Amino acid sequence: MPAGGGTTAIDANPREDSGSVSGRTGASAKSSSSAQVDLSGFQALRSVLRIRAFRRLWMVTGVASLGDWLGLLATATFASAQVSGDAAKGLAFGSVIAVRLLPALVLGPVAGVMADRFDRRYTMVICDLLRFVLFASIPIVALFSENAGITVGWAAIATFLIETITLLWIPAKEAAVPNLIPRSRLETANQLTLITTYGITPVLAGLGIAALDRILRTGNTTPPEWAEASNLALYFNALSRLAMALVVYFGIKEISGRAHDAKRAGQSMLRQFLEGWKYVGRTPLVRGLVLGILGAFAGGGIVIGTAQFFARSLNAGDAAFYLLFGTLFVGLGVGIGLGPAVVRDLSRRRWFGMSIVLAGASVLFLAVAIHLSMAVLGALLVGCGAGMAFLSGVTLLGGEVGDDVRGRVFAFVQTAVRVVLMLAIALSSSLVGLGGSWQVSGISVSSTRLLLLAAGVASIFTGISAFRQMDDKPGVPVLPDLWGSIRGRPLSAGEKPVGRGTFVVFEGGEGAGKSTQVGALADAIRAKHREVVVTREPGATEVGQRIRSLVLGKQSDLSPRAEALLYAADRADHVATVVRPALSRGAVVISDRYVDSSLAYQGAGRTLPVDEVSWLSSWATGGLRPDLVVLLDVPPEVGLGRAARRGAADRLESESVAFHERVRYAFLDLAAADPKRYLVLDATRSAEEITAAVLERVAGLFPEERPPDHEVAEALNTLAESEPPAGPEVPRERADQEAR
């Protein structure tokens, strides 16, 4: 994936998330004497919904998705209503569904090229306007035509066209979402979208159409033809698509405006198409994802294809089929809704493979279930595994595939999924019908169960292969890592034990007051006769001093990648020669900036891919993570104003306010993603208030040595008297003067 400008040419996301820190503060935090900001999991959801462009897209997609489900039910029932006789009705119903699935084969590949080649907003708007016309045309043609053949024929043609257009629309939309939202929020955004699309709206559509039909038929009156429930549903579907087009055109302009790649614009569509396939084939992550997704859908298809026979084999009647089907969906919802909260910091690449293995193992369990209760548990776990795989797969695709090729990858996946699903359902339902059943030791062994066994084994095999292809922590044991993640302590690749010390980091924008607070905290801990090492990045070592002059010197003309590498080099030297030795001695290490500064400044500020910057830092530090990060949050204007009073601006301070705003929201997003490790403080408060909040929280790190209140008061007095504030012990003036 070309990393540079691919992912974040749009500058819309972080600033949209414009709630101030106090805006994110819960009432409890406000009433607290400290300035602490409470960032819970629920607030992660709220922070996603604060990103206006995404919120608009999510709301309008929800309405449109409801319309689409209504439309699917309505076109199918509408077609069967046009003919009489069970066989003809069944054929009409099935044909409409088949017609909806067919275009994927023909058009899927082209759709991706279009999503990557053309402006995604215009692609979405044009597609939705066309769908508006086509959906509305189905009941209108029926109204004016006397001939059932013409009505059903047009319904089939319009449905085919709609599905064709949908295939163009989906990759454009899916590829656009990661540009509207910070990476750390992508998973929550996907959770919200998947639950809306596959959980809430199909149920609402089913209930809505049934209720509409009932209302229209109350009092034994038959409604006029134009007001039939299925017709009204189709009008609703048409209008929801019109609304989508208008909102995207007028309200979500951020979808346009990706970096224009002149080289690619000149390429032929065929070349771009082949390039997309090659990308899928040669990128291990994408290959693993595609393999896993297809394996999971093949397994799912076999479960669906055999479900009715399987339910019969349990002697539990037709109701068992619906029960198992419903349970599968409940499992999907549980996996998508609760999965991230359970596995917490587990690597998403690992989670994806593990989820498929869970789904496969659950299919195996289904295959040997001898009682309905076992089958219900199996179906629930199959759904859970599939839901978690779906969520992690979509999030990985959105977050780790470059913007320039994302449309094609999404299109590839959606086409392949449909084909595999159709084949799996068709083959398994025909095979299952051919086979019989035998009694082995009183247990009924049927072709259904053998097929399920085969599907389970195949899914486990696919999950393991996907895991191997994508693993980002090779050598780290799988089960301890899973267990550690569930308990909030995932194992880090390459992490070495660092002794008994405690590592505290202060982060935040320019002039947030980090040096001031580092000094105050160091004084308070030293008063407890503990060894404290005050340090900072960049510039804590001899080499670091030279790097500091290079990165902050206004005369330096550094590319973003070179800048990121220099900060990483400083960090590697810093951790190896200062931080780790001090932690091994059992000291408290307090650092003014660390890894998050690179994620915020080089990732969000310079728009380098955050995962790559994160990997670089992780490599530089050998996976060393702080015990606590104190984030001092300050609006850039305030912080830059404070810094300006200190002297001339350096190279980073001279960046635009927009740059510093991106940095600010990236810090907040990092904190929101791991609230236990962070203390977020409103840095516009007085230095004394902030110190009190820091001391209170730090006391929790050394429960046996909580400072008595009079010592906290002393530390605050020292802080109030010291002017200028105590800064890091390491020399900074020389490098800073050279830099400025």
Ligand SMILES: Nc1ncnc2c1ncn2[C@@H]1O[C@H](COP(=O)(O)OP(=O)(O)OP(=O)(O)O)[C@@H](O)[C@H]1O
């Ligand atoms: N809470 C506060 N309220 C007002 N002014 C403050 C506060 N904390 C620190 N200051 C002042 O703001 C200026 C910058 O503070 P400090 O050097 O501690 O910030 P910093 O985050 O380390 O800055 P930089 O990242 O630019 O090095 C100093 O003049 C300091 O006295």
Ligand SMILES: Cc1cn([C@H]2C[C@H](O)[C@@H](COP(=O)(O)O)O2)c(=O)[nH]c1=O
């Ligand atoms: C560690 C680190 C720092 N920066 C930036 C952030 C600041 O603008 C300067 C450091 O200056 P300070 O006065 O010591 O705060 O460097 C960065 O961009 N990336 C990093 O990893």
